[in-house]
Amino acid sequence: MGTLIENLLVTARERQLDRFAAAYAVGGWLLVQAASIALPAFDAPAWSLRWLIVATIVGFPLMLVSGWVLNKRGVTTGTRGSLKSHEAVFLALIALAALLSLGELAWHWSAMTPSNPAAQTQTSTALAGSVAVLPFDNMSADSRQKYFSEGISAELINLLARNPALHVTARTSAFFFEGKSLDIREIAQKLNVRSVLEGSVSTDAGHVHIDVALVNAADGYQLWSQSYDRSLNDILAVQSEIAASIAAALAPTLTGVHPKPNVPKPIQIDPNVYRDYLQAQFYFDQRLGEGETAASKAAVTMALALFRKVAAAAPDFADGQAGLASVLAYSQTDAESEDQIHQALQRALALDPENPQALEVAIGDTRDWDARIRYASILKRAGIRTPAGARGLGNAYFEFALNDEAVAQFAKWAALDPLSFEAWHSVVNATFADARYAETVTTSDQALALHPNDPTILQYRCVSLAYLHRIAEAKAALNIISQPGIPKPLTTHCKFFILLNSEGDKAAIAFVHSVLAHDPKDAGTIGDVGFMLSHTSAVDEAMDDYEKALHSHQFGFGFYPGKSAPQSFLNSPRWIAFTQDPKYRAWAAARERAKQQL
Numbered sequence: 001m002g003t004l005i006e007n008l009l010v011t012a013r014e015r016q017l018d019r020f021a022a023a024y025a026v027g028g029w030l031l032v033q034a035a036s037i038a039l040p041a042f043d044a045p046a047w048s049l050r051w052l053i054v055a056t057i058v059g060f061p062l063m064l065v066s067g068w069v070l071n072k073r074g075v076t077t078g079t080r081g082s083l084k085s086h087e088a089v090f091l092a093l094i095a096l097a098a099l100l101s102l103g104e105l106a107w108h109w110s111a112m113t114p115s116n117p118a119a120q121t122q123t124s125t126a127l128a129g130s131v132a133v134l135p136f137d138n139m140s141a142d143s144r145q146k147y148f149s150e151g152i153s154a155e156l157i158n159l160l161a162r163n164p165a166l167h168v169t170a171r172t173s174a175f176f177f178e179g180k181s182l183d184i185r186e187i188a189q190k191l192n193v194r195s196v197l198e199g200s201v202s203t204d205a206g207h208v209h210i211d212v213a214l215v216n217a218a219d220g221y222q223l224w225s226q227s228y229d230r231s232l233n234d235i236l237a238v239q240s241e242i243a244a245s246i247a248a249a250l251a252p253t254l255t256g257v258h259p260k261p262n263v264p265k266p267i268q269i270d271p272n273v274y275r276d277y278l279q280a281q282f283y284f285d286q287r288l289g290e291g292e293t294a295a296s297k298a299a300v301t302m303a304l305a306l307f308r309k310v311a312a313a314a315p316d317f318a319d320g321q322a323g324l325a326s327v328l329a330y331s332q333t334d335a336e337s338e339d340q341i342h343q344a345l346q347r348a349l350a351l352d353p354e355n356p357q358a359l360e361v362a363i364g365d366t367r368d369w370d371a372r373i374r375y376a377s378i379l380k381r382a383g384i385r386t387p388a389g390a391r392g393l394g395n396a397y398f399e400f401a402l403n404d405e406a407v408a409q410f411a412k413w414a415a416l417d418p419l420s421f422e423a424w425h426s427v428v429n430a431t432f433a434d435a436r437y438a439e440t441v442t443t444s445d446q447a448l449a450l451h452p453n454d455p456t457i458l459q460y461r462c463v464s465l466a467y468l469h470r471i472a473e474a475k476a477a478l479n480i481i482s483q484p485g486i487p488k489p490l491t492t493h494c495k496f497f498i499l500l501n502s503e504g505d506k507a508a509i510a511f512v513h514s515v516l517a518h519d520p521k522d523a524g525t526i527g528d529v530g531f532m533l534s535h536t537s538a539v540d541e542a543m544d545d546y547e548k549a550l551h552s553h554q555f556g557f558g559f560y561p562g563k564s565a566p567q568s569f570l571n572s573p574r575w576i577a578f579t580q581d582p583k584y585r586a587w588a589a590a591r592e593r594a595k596q597q598l
Contacts, residue, residue, distance in 0.1 A: 031056065129250050130193040131214070132169035133157045135178045139202035139209075149201035150175070151278030152210065152239065156197070157386075158319075159243040161416075162356070164383035166247060169193055170417030171285070172387075188217030191418065195223060197246060206271060208232050212242055214249050224249035232271035240266045273313045277320050280306035284327055303327050311344065318352035321345075325361045341365055354382040360392030369590030372396055373597055380598060387417050394426060400587075400594040401557070403434035414446070421450040428460050435563035437464035455486045462494035466501040467564065474498050489524035496532050505536050526552065534565045543574040550583060557587040 133156050138149040154171050161168040169191045177187050184196050199212035213225040226245060230238050283306065286299035307324040314320050325344035328337050345365065348358040362375045376396035379389050394409030407430045414423040424447035431439040444461040448454060458477045465474035478494045492515055500508035512532055515523045523529050530545030569575060578584065 126188075126192050126194045126217075127167045128194065129165055130167040130169075131160065131195045131197060131246065131250065132174045132188065132191045132193045133160065133197045134187070135175050136198070136210075136212075137200040139200045140204070145203060147279050147282040148203065148275060151281060152201050152235075153199075154281065155239055155278075155319075156242060158356075159239055160246060161386040161389075162354070162382075163243070163247050164385070166250065167193070167385060168416070170387045170413075170420065172422075173417045173419035176419045184215050184220055185217050192415075193217060195250065203232065206232050208235060208238070210238065210242070214246055232274070233268045234266075235271070235274055236266040236269055267316060269314055269317060273310055273317075273320075276306045276313075277310045277317070277323065280310060280323060280327075284323070284330075287330065300327065300331055304331060311347075315347065316351060318348045318355050319357070321348035321351070322355050322358035322361070325365075326357055329361045329365060338365075354378060356382075356386045356389040356392065360388040360395075363392045363396050369587065370593070372399065373590065373594050376594075377597055385412070385416060387413050387420070387423065390416060391423075391426065394430070396594070397598065398430060398433070399557070400591040400598075401433075402591070402594060402598070403430060403563070405598070406430045407434060407436070407439075419450065421447060421454070424450060425454075425457065428457055432460045432464060433563070435467075437467045440464040441468070453480055455481045455490050459490040459494050463497040466494075466497040469501060471498060471502050488519075488522035489528060492523050493528070493532065497535075500535060509533070509536050509538050525549065534569050537568075539569055539572045539574060542569070543572075543578060546578060550578075550581060557584070 133153050136149040136153045138146045140148070153175075157168055157171055157174065160166050161170075173191060177190075184198070188194070188196050194217050196215045196217055197212060198215065199210060202209045208228075208230055210228040211225075212228075214223045215221070216223050224245065226242070228238050228242070280303045283299040283303035286303075287296050304324075304327045307320065307327050310317065310320040311324045321344045325341050325348060328341045328344065331337075341361070342365070345358055345362050348355050349362070352358070356379065359375050359379050363372050363379075373396070376393055379393045379396075382389070390409050390413035394406050394413060397403070397406035397409060407427065410423065410426040410430050414420070414427050417423045424443060427443045428440055428447055431437075431443055440460055441464050444457050444464070447457045448461075451457070458481045462474045462477035462481070465471070465477065474494070475498060478491065478498065481490050481494060496508055496511055499511050512523065512529065516529070523532075526545045527549035530542045530549060533539075533542035533545065536542075579588065
């Protein structure tokens, strides 16, 4: 063994492998050091440096093999023919070392791979131009000015989202991380974005100071930063300037030709009026979350009073008019409110024809089918990526029973605002209406993660599980929504479809009759009763209810009878006659127009 090792070392020196190894080590080290500086400067992907290191390591044994075979200078043993035994051993050791190095690297990288596949997917699927705006810090002496700093952040989100080249996380999700001690890169991974905007706001004596920084989520370095000192009268212009600067900073990551956002020219606005506007939005946002409460009702009332004040003081401020229309639509109770909604909408859209908040309200404000199509077409053409835009367009599709398109739009909303229960609720509702029951169960998991045991989501989940013949799971959902205080119709619908899919048609019909005999309110609206019975052999009873619902304005064209109704019902003479009613025919004709135009 001693002789063999001695022969190997002598031959290695003869072939100058020690010099080759030293030169390669120094050159490889210098190459990796230079690349670690140069590659990030050119926005090279993180994997490029790793693979350069691997190539350098693997190249070392390959260099030794090449030097052994090709460099015969100084060899005293004369011309060589076949490999000698000690040479073969040396080459085998080099090959083994190379294989072991590769194996160790592979193991090391697999250990570094996130254990959560979803997190890994989020990092790799973040779109170019994707950005999240975190709530700005309030640096004013008055802690009560927090609504102002947060309002500036929210308005920047709305402005950025109107640029079709950008993908902007919505307010609900971006503000979720306020006060949480998370690294920027961790937040970006959870929101699936490539960059994050953070900043601070302070006001004093009619002036505003804003510091903003755009951070690259991959490495935590700043892509762009700026400070602004302006009069509060020019706050709208400052926001537009910041939005334009962010789009310019992200331009290298964007591909293709992107139209500029069609936003109204910034106007000067009285600082006190703008404060009222931000405070109104702050109060109105309190309606989002876990349902209507006494506190949320009071907040909406305060928002309405402030929006009225803003609209009167700044009639040329489109967002103020749109906000008034939105809160009126949410809380309207009389014909006078409808007139006010219409006036505010017309004013907002005259000032800003692509205002997403105004267009969303306009789509839901009218029974003029062609007006709905017109407003939805504007939203689609504008390519506005805001919750209001996706929600408004999704609602238009849903109203015309274009369920595939509705699901797609609501899914876009959920992608923009992944931590919004309202967004996931809409996805669940649309997949259920389209009889995509497996998807309903999956998306209900997302919704319930945000709002556990929500009774409406559990109802959709229960019925979907029943149709999938997962009866035990459906009954588990039924047990939860059977608790006191939960609306009885939810329990009724859940139990009806469990019976229909487990015990059959007769048991389900008998159950509906027993509920109606005990207390008709427990079955829901007339249309709800018709919907349940339309899935059974009780066709005439179902049609009686549908006809009453249609003429009492309780019939939802886009939902009933639903894709889940059996073909025998849809082929029945009474249903066919029902579709000839002038109201239904007007809707069906508009649906065809919507198909072509949307």
